[in-house]
Amino acid sequence: MRVAGIMSGTSLDGIDVAIVDIGARIRTVAYGTTPYTPSVRRAILAVSNRACHTADVSRLNFLLPELYAEALGKLCRTNGVDPASVELIGCHGQTIFHESEGGAVAGRRVASTLQIGDGSVLAERTGIAVVSDFRPRDMAAGGKGAPLVPFVDQLLFRHRTRRRVALNIGGIANITVLPAASEPGEVVAFDTGPGNMVMDQLVAQATQGRARFDRNGARAARGAPIAALLEQLLRDPYYAAPPPKTAGREQYGDAFLQRLLATGAPIDDLIASATAFTALTIVRGIRLIGADPAELIAAGGGVHNPRIMGLLAAYLPGVRVTTTDEFGIDPDAKEAIAFAILAHRTWRRKHGNLPSATGARHPVILGKISL
Amino acid sequence: MRVAGIMSGTSLDGIDVAIVDIGARIRTVAYGTTPYTPSVRRAILAVSNRACHTADVSRLNFLLPELYAEALGKLCRTNGVDPASVELIGCHGQTIFHESEGGAVAGRRVASTLQIGDGSVLAERTGIAVVSDFRPRDMAAGGKGAPLVPFVDQLLFRHRTRRRVALNIGGIANITVLPAASEPGEVVAFDTGPGNMVMDQLVAQATQGRARFDRNGARAARGAPIAALLEQLLRDPYYAAPPPKTAGREQYGDAFLQRLLATGAPIDDLIASATAFTALTIVRGIRLIGADPAELIAAGGGVHNPRIMGLLAAYLPGVRVTTTDEFGIDPDAKEAIAFAILAHRTWRRKHGNLPSATGARHPVILGKISL
Numbered sequence: 001m002r003v004a005g006i007m008s009g010t011s012l013d014g015i016d017v018a019i020v021d022i023g024a025r026i027r028t029v030a031y032g033t034t035p036y037t038p039s040v041r042r043a044i045l046a047v048s049n050r051a052c053h054t055a056d057v058s059r060l061n062f063l064l065p066e067l068y069a070e071a072l073g074k075l076c077r078t079n080g081v082d083p084a085s086v087e088l089i090g091c092h093g094q095t096i097f098h099e100s101e102g103g104a105v106a107g108r109r110v111a112s113t114l115q116i117g118d119g120s121v122l123a124e125r126t127g128i129a130v131v132s133d134f135r136p137r138d139m140a141a142g143g144k145g146a147p148l149v150p151f152v153d154q155l156l157f158r159h160r161t162r163r164r165v166a167l168n169i170g171g172i173a174n175i176t177v178l179p180a181a182s183e184p185g186e187v188v189a190f191d192t193g194p195g196n197m198v199m200d201q202l203v204a205q206a207t208q209g210r211a212r213f214d215r216n217g218a219r220a221a222r223g224a225p226i227a228a229l230l231e232q233l234l235r236d237p238y239y240a241a242p243p244p245k246t247a248g249r250e251q252y253g254d255a256f257l258q259r260l261l262a263t264g265a266p267i268d269d270l271i272a273s274a275t276a277f278t279a280l281t282i283v284r285g286i287r288l289i290g291a292d293p294a295e296l297i298a299a300g301g302g303v304h305n306p307r308i309m310g311l312l313a314a315y316l317p318g319v320r321v322t323t324t325d326e327f328g329i330d331p332d333a334k335e336a337i338a339f340a341i342l343a344h345r346t347w348r349r350k351h352g353n354l355p356s357a358t359g360a361r362h363p364v365i366l367g368k369i370s371l
Numbered sequence: 372m373r374v375a376g377i378m379s380g381t382s383l384d385g386i387d388v389a390i391v392d393i394g395a396r397i398r399t400v401a402y403g404t405t406p407y408t409p410s411v412r413r414a415i416l417a418v419s420n421r422a423c424h425t426a427d428v429s430r431l432n433f434l435l436p437e438l439y440a441e442a443l444g445k446l447c448r449t450n451g452v453d454p455a456s457v458e459l460i461g462c463h464g465q466t467i468f469h470e471s472e473g474g475a476v477a478g479r480r481v482a483s484t485l486q487i488g489d490g491s492v493l494a495e496r497t498g499i500a501v502v503s504d505f506r507p508r509d510m511a512a513g514g515k516g517a518p519l520v521p522f523v524d525q526l527l528f529r530h531r532t533r534r535r536v537a538l539n540i541g542g543i544a545n546i547t548v549l550p551a552a553s554e555p556g557e558v559v560a561f562d563t564g565p566g567n568m569v570m571d572q573l574v575a576q577a578t579q580g581r582a583r584f585d586r587n588g589a590r591a592a593r594g595a596p597i598a599a600l601l602e603q604l605l606r607d608p609y610y611a612a613p614p615p616k617t618a619g620r621e622q623y624g625d626a627f628l629q630r631l632l633a634t635g636a637p638i639d640d641l642i643a644s645a646t647a648f649t650a651l652t653i654v655r656g657i658r659l660i661g662a663d664p665a666e667l668i669a670a671g672g673g674v675h676n677p678r679i680m681g682l683l684a685a686y687l688p689g690v691r692v693t694t695t696d697e698f699g700i701d702p703d704a705k706e707a708i709a710f711a712i713l714a715h716r717t718w719r720r721k722h723g724n725l726p727s728a729t730g731a732r733h734p735v736i737l738g739k740i741s742l
Contacts, residue, residue, distance in 0.1 A: 043477040051424050058468040058485035059476035062507070066481075097429040105430035106414040110437075114429035119739055120504065124511035133491065136433070137741065140495035349742055368490055368739035370508065371720055 001347075002029065004128070005333075005340030006068050006091045008117070010048075010249075011171060012041045015071040018336035019081055020328075022344050026156065030079035031333035034071040047116075048096045057096070057116065064094055065122035072126060083126070090343025090367075091132045093117035098135075100144035112136075113145045123370035131343035131367040138353040143360030150176040150189035151354040152338040156327055158182055162294040165286055166324075168334065169302025171197040172247050173282050176357075177291045189357040190243035192285030194252045196302050198274040201257050206267040214271055217307030223268030225276040229260070233277055239284050244359070278302070279311035286316070299324040299334035342366055372718075373400065375499075376704075376711030377439050377462045379488070381419075381620075382542060383412045386442040389707035390452055393715050397527065401450035402704035405442040418487075419467045428467070428487065435465055435488035440496040454497070461714025461738075462503045464488035469506075471515035483507075484516045494741035502714035502738040509724040514731030521547040521560035522725040523709040527698055529553055533665040536657055537695075539705065540673025542568040543618050544653050547728075548662045560728040561614035563656030565623045567673050569645040572628050577638040585642055588678030594639030596647040600631070604648055610655050615730070649673070650682035657687070670695040670705035713737055 001023075007016045014035035021027040036044070040063075047057050068091060076083045093115030102111040119132030135145035153166035153176035166176040173195035177188045199220070200213045214220055238247065260270050286293065296319050302308050303323045313321045323331045330337070345352040351363035372394075378387045385406035392398040407415070411434075418428050439462060447454045464486030473482040490503030506516035524537035524547035537547040544566035548559045570591070571584045585591055609618065631641050657664065667690050673679050674694045684692045694702045701708070716723040722734035 037477070039477040047425055049425050051422065053422050054418055054420050054428070054468045054485065055470065055474055056476065057425070057428060058470070058483040059474050059481045061485060062481045062483035062511075063476050063479060065511075066479075097425045099426065099429065103426055103430050105427065105434050106408070106410040108434060108437075110430045110433045112429040112433035114425065114432060118504075118507050118511075120508035120737075121511040124508055124735065132739070133489075136489050137491035137495055140433075140436075140489075140492040346742070364495065365742045366491075368503070368741050370739050371717070371736045 001088065001344060002086050003088045003090060003340040003344050004072055004086050005336040005338065005343065006072065006089060007336040007339055008092065008094050009335070010095055012036060012044055015068060016333065016336040017071050017075045018330070018333040018340060019075065019086060020337050020340050022341065026328045026337065026341070028328055028330045028333055028337065030075050030081050031330050031336065032075045032078065034074060040067065044094055044096070061116040061118050062121055064117035065119070065125060068117060068122055069125040086128055088343055088347055089122060089126065089128050089130045090339040091117060091119060091122055091130055092134065092339045093132055098145065100139060111139055113139055119368060119370040130370040131346045132370065133368045134339065134342055134352070134366040137364045137366050138358050138360050141360040141362060141364045143353060143355065143358030145358065147174065147189055147357055148342065148353065149335060149338045150187060150357040151352055152341050153189070154178055154182070154184060154187050154354060155341065156329065157297050163291065164295045164297060165291055165293040167282060167296055167298040169195040169278070169298060169300035169308065171195050171249060173278060173302070175282065175285050177289060184354055185356050187354055187356050188243055188289055189354070190245050190285065191247035193239060193247055193281030194274070194278050195300060196278070197249065197252050198256060199271055199278065202260065202267065202271045202274055205257065205261070213301070214275070214305065217275060217305040219268050220272040220275040220307045223266060223270070223272035225273045226263070226265055226269055229263060229265070229273050230277055230280065234280065234284070239281055240288070243289065275305070275307050276311060279308050279315060282312060283315040293319055295320045295322060297322055297324055297327070299329065299331040301332065303331045372459065372715060373457050374459045374461060374711040374715050375443055375457050376707040376709065376714065377443065377460060378707040378710055379463065379465050380706070381466055383407055383415055386439060387704065387707040388442050388446045389701070389704040389711060390446065390457060391708050391711050393712065397699045397708065397712070399699055399701045399704055399708065401446050401452050402701050402707065403446045403449065405445060411438065415465055415467070432487040432489050433492050436490070436493035436496060439488060439493055443497060457499055459714055459718055460493060460497065460499050460501045461710040462488060462490060462493055462501055463505060463710045464503055469516065471510060482510055484510055490739060490741040501741040502717045503741065504739045505710065505713055505723070505737040508735045508737050509729050509731050512731040512733060512735045514724060514726065514729030516729065518545065518560055518728055519713060519724065520706060520709045521558060521728040522723055523712050525549055525553070525555060525558050525725060526712065527700065528668055534662065535666045535668060536662055536664040538653060538667055538669040540566040540649070540669060540671040540679065542566050542620060544649060544673070546653065546656050548660060555725055556727050558725055558727050559614055559660055560725070561616050561656065562618035564610060564618055564652030565645070565649050566671060567649070568620065568623050569627060570642055570649065573631065573638065573642045573645055576628065576632070577642070584672070585646070585676065588646060588676040590639050591643040591646040591678045594637060594641070594643035596644045597634070597636055597640055600634060600636070600644050601648055601651065605651065605655070610652055611659070614660065646676070646678050647682060650679050650686060653683060654686040664690055666691045666693060668693055668695055668698070670700065670702040672703065674702045
């Protein structure tokens with residue numbers, strides 16, 4: 001079955017679209033990103049967890065699927081994929097509110113999550129069935145509605161005899177630990193710490209915003225990690241705390257950046273330190289639960305940084321460090337592909353959440369189907 | 372198939388739940404209304420087409436399905452219906468925004484509609500598959516997302532040799548004209564004018580709010596319609612305008628009430644006039660398009676007013692005036708039943724909109740399915 005996955009994250013970069021063929025294995029047919037225009041980005045921010053008008057939420061809920069449909073159409077055209085060959089779409093939508101701990105309304109306390117980007121509009125505009133709105137069902141079953149990707153990690157990467165760790169190095173880094181022949185209940189997933197976001201901020205700072213990331217880890221290679229700084233950063237109790245745990249973007253935002261800059265060290269040394277810090281905290285996370293994997297399977301933008309990949313291999317002797325490419329999954333497209341796979345599960349009336357990762361009371365069929 | 376329909380209208384009265392058995396005919400198994408508490412009503416108003424906070428929309432979107440599930444559970448208990456016998460739920464949700472003419476967002480113009488009351492939460496809480504969010508697909512197909520009930524009228528009441536009119540007397544009155552052996556494209560539906568809302572407001576005024584409607588048309592029977600007033604009211608060009616047309620609640624609100632009270636006529640004469648006005652405008656609507664029906668099939672609260680039903684019969688000689696009861700549809704439950712029937716259509720992968728009524732470019736499968 002040919003399925004498209006459409007992901008737009010809270011970083012508001014834009015719309016990631018992946019098309020995959022789902023059979024005994026997964027094959028990535030096409031992948032691309034369409035950036036949001038500044039006015040769309042502003043419109044999303046204007047309704048994200050803040051005072052706004054019902055009209056703005058409603059209009060944006062109908063506008064986003066138009067943009068998703070255009071992004072999918074563009075991807076098909078550029079890659080010579082017949083849109084009519086796509087049989088199903090999994091669409092994450094845009095999260096504008098998420099409160100798993102609950103909040104007060106009409107005298108009750110209610111946990112809730114709100115993704116916009118209407119599935120019916122997307123189905124009408126593309127002529128393709130859509131599964132949308134994946135998080136509410138897990139939350140209704142007592143889960144946090146996140147993370148959802150570990151379910152897909154387990155589905156794709158679990159091995160009968162080898163212990164594996166699936167790693168995603170996005171803004172934040174997170175791992176899914178998959179014991180050999182693991183039952184779903186044995187899978188543990190959590191955020192290990194920063195992914196690319198500290199490095200990216202330092203590079204942007206060093207270049208006055210002209211560069212957005214350390215291409216090929218070149219700047220880190222020119223600098224040297226500062227051992228004392230790393231030692232100090234690693235003292236944060238987060239890295240020793242047992243899972244479940246979540247690292248927010250706010251944890252590695254401006255305050256963290258200022259702390260690094262305050263050392264007065266050369267910027268390339270700071271970039272080298274941030275690079276090493278990402279690798280070290282990933283390794284800490286893996287060691288934390290005594291995972292000791294045979295293979296580490298990485299995805300996310302961080303896999304393009306040879307410095308990080310090299311450090312991971314160096315810090316994890318005996319572990320084969322590879323990327324999802326080996327499994328037919330473009331490392332940049334993994335999250336979009338995950339929602340294609342989750343949509344396919346729903347279409348087949350199969351559950352798509354991992355209670356050990358989300359905290360749900362039981363497995364549930366995620367999302368809503370627009371025919 | 373046993374299907375529940377759950378309707379909560381913009382009047383914010385509460386939650387109407389109907390359970391029907393759908394086969395060759397429709398059988399109403401149970402019907403009931405659970406009023407909203409004042410705090411829920413306030414919370415809905417606070418996010419309805421006005422400045423609010425994303426958090427309030429999100430929390431209420433998750434709270435409402437809890438209330439819907441409770442209302443369905445209560446209905447089952449009071450009527451000795453096994454909840455496990457209900458195989459599907461059609462849930463309209465609560466409209467908090469509707470703008471079929473379109474509005475501006477991020478430099479584009481977008482028509483949109485927003486119903487809250489998450490279907491995934493309702494499915495999880497009841498263990499029953501849910502079809503929710505019926506309006507967006509029709510709007511995405513170029514329709515106004517409303518009215519949706521005429522499709523059900525056509526399904527239930529169309530006759531091979533008789534021309535029929537389905538009438539709903541709610542706050543507003545509307546008709547669906549069904550030519551004999553009509554094709555869907557020949558069905559016309561529109562609002563004829565006030566239903567009960569003018570009468571109800573006069574009765575509330577006369578009783579300082581102690582009575583909310585003219586029980587059995589008793590007050591109208593004690594008064595006499597004022598011919599000059601009726602003549603004047605009927606001069607409004609709305610009643611002669613060709614369909615499609617929509618009468619808003621604002622059209623028969625406080626300003627209309629004050630106009631009646633300003634005549635200084637005895638209140639029962641005004642109530643008698645308002646009653647006659649409802650009947651007269653319904654008749655005008657039927658005559659307007661030369662419908663000349665063999666049968667008029669009424670539903671809505673107005674059917675309990677013998678005065679209105681009597682006037683309709685008197686003004687429409689040769690027309691058999693009856694109610695939906697004859698077709699297994701409790702007249703009070705018709706709207707909730709309509710959404711059970713529309714959900715059943717979606718479940719069977721059949722379209723559920725009537726392009727001649729909504730203006731959509733083509734028939735579409737309505738709603739989103741939560742398994």
